[in-house]
Amino acid sequence: MKNIHFKRKTVKIALISMMLFIGVISIGLMGYVKTNYDESFFRVDKPDPKYSGYLRYSDIDDYYERTEITFESGGNALKGCVYGSENDKGLVVISVGLGFGAENYLAETLYFVDNGWRVLTFDNTGTHESEGESTMGPSQSLLDLYAALTYIHGDQRLNNLPVMLYGHSWGGYAVTAILDSRFDIAAVASIAGFNSPMELLNEQVDSLLGAFSPIAYPFLWTYQNILFGNTAWVTATNGINSTDTPVMIIHGVKDEAIAYNGASIIAHRDEIINPNVIYKTNSAENHDGHNNLFESDAASEYAKTKNLEYKEIYNLYDGEIPDEIKEEYYEGVDRFRTSELDLDFMDEINFFFEKQL
Structure with missing residues (x-):
């Protein structure tokens, strides 16, 4: 009888432990999903007009x-x-x-x-x-x-x-x-x-x-x-x-x-x-x-050219582009050309x- 009781108690403990483990994993996964979801749908503020590449x-x-x-x-x-x-x-x-x-x-x-x-x-x-x-x-x-x-x-x-x-x-x-x-x-x-x-x-x-x-x-x-x-x-x-x-x-x-x-x-x-x-x-x-x-084809080609220019500037400053350099770059972007439609x-x-x- 003691043996049977011990086995039942062991099974019960194992089931509870398994449920707790599944619960912890589920909470962790839910937290992971929520965090990634919220990061994907963040607020998008309007860009600074000084750094706009498209028609305003x-x-x-x-x-x-x-x-x-x-x-x-x-x-x-x-x-x-x-x-x-x-x-x-x-x-x-x-x-x-x-x-x-x-x-x-x-x-x-x-x-x-x-x-x-x-x-x-x-x-x-x-x-x-x-x-x-x-x-x-x-x-x-x-x-x-x-x-x-x-x-x-x-x-x-x-x-x-x-x-x-x-x-x-x-x-x-x-x-x-x-x-x-x-x-x-x-x-x-x-x-x-x-x-x-x-x-x-x-x-x-x-x-x-x-x-x-x-x-x-x-x-x-x-x-x-x-x-x-x-x-x-x-x-x-x-x-x-x-x-x-x-x-x-x-x-x-x-x-x-x-x-x-x-x-x-x-x-x-x-x-x-x-x-x-x-x-x-x-x-x-x-x-x-x-x-x-x-x-338009012209807009796509122009955008590629300007993107390459920006990449060169980005690499030159290791990603830390000074504001005045960035502003100068965008002043040289023709927004009518980047926004030209097919x-x-x-x-x-x-x-x-x-x-x-």
């Missing part, structure tokens, strides 16, 4: 007027602008990529204005001039776009115009996922978008942890669900399939951020049943990545939008 509003404010707007998303005040208030063809809403603000897409904004559109742009949560301690996560772009469209719906100056959505990367997901909502959208152009937040996160974890990544999945899903609830599971394909709204899906075959055959929307084309979807695969050199799809690319989207009027 101050470069063109004598020629283009804009009206500043503010609306709320998740308790944060988001800042945006409406350009081309004199235009009444329709309203193009631009949803930007992670880490970028509305001003980073100023060239596209002006293109649409020049083609007769009114344009609404905004900084997402935790980005540039908008409030927010961080960018939160991949689902936040959908929530912020929902808030922007709610603002438009309630604004008498905007709600009588057909709405076209133009989104890149983070925004490329948002403009498609939002289709499963109450808003009347005339057409969508999704550029380099991911299909779902979870697919994107899994792809990034795979590149970080390799064969060990499945261990982190449950903790990643848990944290994403804590942050966003049901919104964490909204997919682009479900949004596209919920409507017959015309959608143009564009992706580069060498996209380094969202794999063409991985987390991208275009990788799910066999699941899409909306009959009004157009797919465009970009494979031409200088137009097949994540951020160069809309750049007009064939943009014209195709513009024509697609115009067909839906």
Whole structure:
């Protein structure tokens, strides 16, 4: 009897020890996932104008007027602008990529204005001039776009115009996922978008942890669900399939951020049943990545040249470039050249939008 009692006690202690060990490991993994997640979605402040390599509003404010707007998303005040208030063809809403603000897409904004559109742009949560301690996560772009469209719906100056959505990367997901909502959208152009937040996160974890990544999945899903609830599971394909709204899906075959055959929307084309979807695969050199799809060849080549110049300066000062040297470098950057668009690319989207009027 004593032997049996001793064995039972030993088994009980072993089970408790195992549970404690699993608990400690789980807490450690959850902490690791949370830390890496939060570091990936940090707040992105607007760069010092002295160190800007791309077009700024101050470069063109004598020629283009804009009206500043503010609306709320998740308790944060988001800042945006409406350009081309004199235009009444329709309203193009631009949803930007992670880490970028509305001003980073100023060239596209002006293109649409020049083609007769009114344009609404905004900084997402935790980005540039908008409030927010961080960018939160991949689902936040959908929530912020929902808030922007709610603002438009309630604004008498905007709600009588057909709405076209133009989104890149983070925004490329948002403009498609939002289709499963109450808003009347005339057409969508999704550029380099991911299909779902979870697919994107899994792809990034795979590149970080390799064969060990499945261990982190449950903790990643848990944290994403804590942050966003049901919104964490909204997919682009479900949004596209919920409507017959015309959608143009564009992706580069060498996209380094969202794999063409991985987390991208275009990788799910066999699941899409909306009959009004157009797919465009970009494979031409200088137009097949994540951020160069809309750049002109001249802009890509100029950027490469200036980047090499900066690398030489960086190496010369071992990464500690004096402010005056850095400022001198940026003074020599032609922001109109770095922001020059591929007009064939943009014209195709513009024509697609115009067909839906």
